[in-house]
Amino acid sequence: MRIITLTTDFGTRDWFVGTMKGVILGINPRATLVDITHEIPPGDIRAAAFVLASSYQYFPEGTIHMVVVDPGVGSGRKAIVIQTARYFFVGPDNGVLSLAVAAEKIKAIRSLENPKYQVQPRSRTFHGRDLFAPAAAHLACGLSMRSFGRALHSFKTLSTNAPRVTPSGIQGEVQYVDCFGNCITNISQRELARLRGPSQVVITKGQGRFPIKEFYDAVPAGKPVAVISSMGFLEIAINGDSAAARFQIKVGDRIRIQSGNR
Amino acid sequence: MRIITLTTDFGTRDWFVGTMKGVILGINPRATLVDITHEIPPGDIRAAAFVLASSYQYFPEGTIHMVVVDPGVGSGRKAIVIQTARYFFVGPDNGVLSLAVAAEKIKAIRSLENPKYQVQPRSRTFHGRDLFAPAAAHLACGLSMRSFGRALHSFKTLSTNAPRVTPSGIQGEVQYVDCFGNCITNISQRELARLRGPSQVVITKGQGRFPIKEFYDAVPAGKPVAVISSMGFLEIAINGDSAAARFQIKVGDRIRIQSGNR
Amino acid sequence: MRIITLTTDFGTRDWFVGTMKGVILGINPRATLVDITHEIPPGDIRAAAFVLASSYQYFPEGTIHMVVVDPGVGSGRKAIVIQTARYFFVGPDNGVLSLAVAAEKIKAIRSLENPKYQVQPRSRTFHGRDLFAPAAAHLACGLSMRSFGRALHSFKTLSTNAPRVTPSGIQGEVQYVDCFGNCITNISQRELARLRGPSQVVITKGQGRFPIKEFYDAVPAGKPVAVISSMGFLEIAINGDSAAARFQIKVGDRIRIQSGNR
Numbered sequence: 001m002r003i004i005t006l007t008t009d010f011g012t013r014d015w016f017v018g019t020m021k022g023v024i025l026g027i028n029p030r031a032t033l034v035d036i037t038h039e040i041p042p043g044d045i046r047a048a049a050f051v052l053a054s055s056y057q058y059f060p061e062g063t064i065h066m067v068v069v070d071p072g073v074g075s076g077r078k079a080i081v082i083q084t085a086r087y088f089f090v091g092p093d094n095g096v097l098s099l100a101v102a103a104e105k106i107k108a109i110r111s112l113e114n115p116k117y118q119v120q121p122r123s124r125t126f127h128g129r130d131l132f133a134p135a136a137a138h139l140a141c142g143l144s145m146r147s148f149g150r151a152l153h154s155f156k157t158l159s160t161n162a163p164r165v166t167p168s169g170i171q172g173e174v175q176y177v178d179c180f181g182n183c184i185t186n187i188s189q190r191e192l193a194r195l196r197g198p199s200q201v202v203i204t205k206g207q208g209r210f211p212i213k214e215f216y217d218a219v220p221a222g223k224p225v226a227v228i229s230s231m232g233f234l235e236i237a238i239n240g241d242s243a244a245a246r247f248q249i250k251v252g253d254r255i256r257i258q259s260g261n262r
Numbered sequence: 263m264r265i266i267t268l269t270t271d272f273g274t275r276d277w278f279v280g281t282m283k284g285v286i287l288g289i290n291p292r293a294t295l296v297d298i299t300h301e302i303p304p305g306d307i308r309a310a311a312f313v314l315a316s317s318y319q320y321f322p323e324g325t326i327h328m329v330v331v332d333p334g335v336g337s338g339r340k341a342i343v344i345q346t347a348r349y350f351f352v353g354p355d356n357g358v359l360s361l362a363v364a365a366e367k368i369k370a371i372r373s374l375e376n377p378k379y380q381v382q383p384r385s386r387t388f389h390g391r392d393l394f395a396p397a398a399a400h401l402a403c404g405l406s407m408r409s410f411g412r413a414l415h416s417f418k419t420l421s422t423n424a425p426r427v428t429p430s431g432i433q434g435e436v437q438y439v440d441c442f443g444n445c446i447t448n449i450s451q452r453e454l455a456r457l458r459g460p461s462q463v464v465i466t467k468g469q470g471r472f473p474i475k476e477f478y479d480a481v482p483a484g485k486p487v488a489v490i491s492s493m494g495f496l497e498i499a500i501n502g503d504s505a506a507a508r509f510q511i512k513v514g515d516r517i518r519i520q521s522g523n524r
Numbered sequence: 525m526r527i528i529t530l531t532t533d534f535g536t537r538d539w540f541v542g543t544m545k546g547v548i549l550g551i552n553p554r555a556t557l558v559d560i561t562h563e564i565p566p567g568d569i570r571a572a573a574f575v576l577a578s579s580y581q582y583f584p585e586g587t588i589h590m591v592v593v594d595p596g597v598g599s600g601r602k603a604i605v606i607q608t609a610r611y612f613f614v615g616p617d618n619g620v621l622s623l624a625v626a627a628e629k630i631k632a633i634r635s636l637e638n639p640k641y642q643v644q645p646r647s648r649t650f651h652g653r654d655l656f657a658p659a660a661a662h663l664a665c666g667l668s669m670r671s672f673g674r675a676l677h678s679f680k681t682l683s684t685n686a687p688r689v690t691p692s693g694i695q696g697e698v699q700y701v702d703c704f705g706n707c708i709t710n711i712s713q714r715e716l717a718r719l720r721g722p723s724q725v726v727i728t729k730g731q732g733r734f735p736i737k738e739f740y741d742a743v744p745a746g747k748p749v750a751v752i753s754s755m756g757f758l759e760i761a762i763n764g765d766s767a768a769a770r771f772q773i774k775v776g777d778r779i780r781i782q783s784g785n786r
Contacts, residue, residue: 025583265549325546478598501595
């Protein structure tokens with residue numbers, strides 16, 4: 001029994017995800033399939049990378065994480081599998097795996113080239129079905145890394161902005177907006193701990209003032225609040241409502257934390 | 263093999279549901295996971311309670327039903343597991359389990375307190391992952407109820423309005439609007455049977471007149487119809503269209519049935 | 525272990541799909557359930573038939589494909605199971621199975637009539653739960669076709685328009701619009717091969733001109749392109765955007781391919 005997780009921008013309206021699962025179960029009927037999400041905004045490599053990095057480590061060792069957000073499908077971009085000390089990651093080499101793998105110990109990287117482990121004839125438009133699903137299924141059967149293709153020594157990574165800590169506070173940015181409208185920043189609990197007495201989070205572009213609390217319901221319904229999110233990052237929210245909608249916050253917006261009590 | 267069902271307001275866009283499944287499968291790789299829905303309107307405890315009450319009894323005995331609609335996450339609200347003669351129910355103690363459990367024979371109630379059966383360090387914002395998922399997984403492994411925490415003798419229940427039956431008819435209300443726009447009332451088949459010759463359902467706020475039929479397609483496409491829904495409640499519908507949209511019906515709206523043939 | 529796929533218009537917001545899975549697992553706890561989609565537009569038999577025809581053959585032999593898009597539920601329409609050389613198909617007899625079965629060798633057709641293999645009491649509004657789910661589950665247990673009801677010798681089929689190939693080009697139509705806004709036509713790779721040097725696809729109703737390429741990213745982002753879709757049909761697209769939205773294309777719209785280089 002091996003777990004294969006699926007993260008894509010395929011949506012759930014058409015047959016794309018079901019077809020990939022059919023291909024996987026045809027190769028390995030005992031695989032356990034878990035959807036992370038199929039609602040990554042079309043082609044949004046950065047969102048997919050963040051979703052994967054936020055979830056992969058809650059799965060048992062040996063899990064195979066497959067990500068298909070692949071705007072370059074059919075072009076010259078490589079298709080890869082990365083083995084780390086604990087997991088396997090399968091996807092296009094466009095950076096989508098990089099935020100998760102950054103925290104893991106890499107053991108091997110291979111290019112997915114061997115036609116024997118692909119659906120034939122291979123389409124130029126649906127590598128989720130023809131390339132990535134069979135690779136994940138064969139990994140779940142215990143196929144060796146070297147069977148897939150030549151060894152690679154690097155893979156594409158996404159640039160990330162670290163928050164800037166100054167005497168007067170921290171400046172960071174919004175990394176991800178979830179379906180509740182909670183805005184997850186790149187400011188971690190560790191950086192926050194370096195400030196003395198941070199009492200307010202101030203969004204520079206608006207009037208929102210977000211007291212840092214331990215949980216959403218620590219402020220009255222409808223009131224702004226900042227919490228440490230379940231992934232360890234500072235998160236801007238409104239108790240029971242959408243901070244993104246109320247304050248028009250989007251990914252990339254700057255967030256400033258002022259030090260001291262004001 | 264044990265089934266765990268999941269009902270949440272987490273949506274399917276982010277990684278929340280996938281992460282809970284990873285935690286469950288890490289504890290019990292043989293659990294069978296079934297999504298009821300993850301699209302409960304955010305924080306809508308009553309909708310979640312109705313969805314659970316409409317579905318739980320179609321699962322085999324021993325199934326573990328986990329519900330995470332939890333606007334008070336991190337606050338003082340209790341987290342509980344209820345064992346009935348046939349099922350287990352896991353969720354926050356905010357009434358979300360109460361409509362389903364009302365029809366079952368309760369055997370034990372426990373508070374989820376034992377840190378040994380929680381993800382550590384436990385977040386204050388994602389108890390679905392850190393508290394409820396591990397509890398469900400350990401139940402699926404056969405862990406005893408008393409391992410989780412102290413025994414409780416009650417749990418929070420939701421108030422419900424019974425329909426009012428008078429000589430001239432029945433007055434009830436809309437309990438739930440489904441994704442087709444069908445409006446499920448709180449008037450049951452039993453109450454309806456007490457009327458002689460009910461021939462029309464009249465919505466007091468509009469002009470809709472809904473003849474009671476055995477199935478949707480018993481009226482022409484686009485025409486109003488009332489049927490006994492698959493859960494045994496009277497349901498207001500339009501054949502092939504949305505009654506909720508056409509007549510602007512929402513949860514809590516009053517529905518009146520007039521007795522006799524007019 | 526048997527796979528059961530589910531294709532419905534039930535949406536994922538309510539409890540309908542979860543309930544069907546509960547019924548299936550109660551009868552056959554070892555069934556592997558795979559969702560194709562539950563977001564077929566309500567009552568859209570043709571869309572469901574196309575989705576099934578695009579996905580069923582990627583599942584291993586013996587898979588049971590269950591489709592519940594059933595606007596005539598409760599009326600006189602028959603409920604059927606079709607056994608082909610490789611698969612089983614379960615659904616209402618309204619044409620929804622016909623596009624997939626057209627490519628398969630039929631071995632038997634039976635009417636679902638035996639109350640022993642239905643949820644009792646059977647509702648008139650939810651045959652997915654009461655009729656089709658139990659039939660699929662019992663098939664997965666190996667129940668014989670003849671147990672379900674009398675043999676049938678035909679089933680309802682959907683009409684389809686073949687593309688028209690003339691000396692000056694091909695005229696076809698849009699069969700399906702996917703969630704990316706890609707518009708899949710009824711013009712197959714085979715018909716395209718009969719043209720000499722087709723260099724442009726021209727939509728008769730608009731100004732879109734779509735060069736035929738091997739993959740989406742062969743044109744710059746935001747530019748129109750036509751590719752052979754993963755199912756072998758010509759597909760109208762925009763690299764990284766929605767062709768359906770930009771050119772207001774919908775199912776049934778005519779597509780013309782001009783022969784020769786212009």
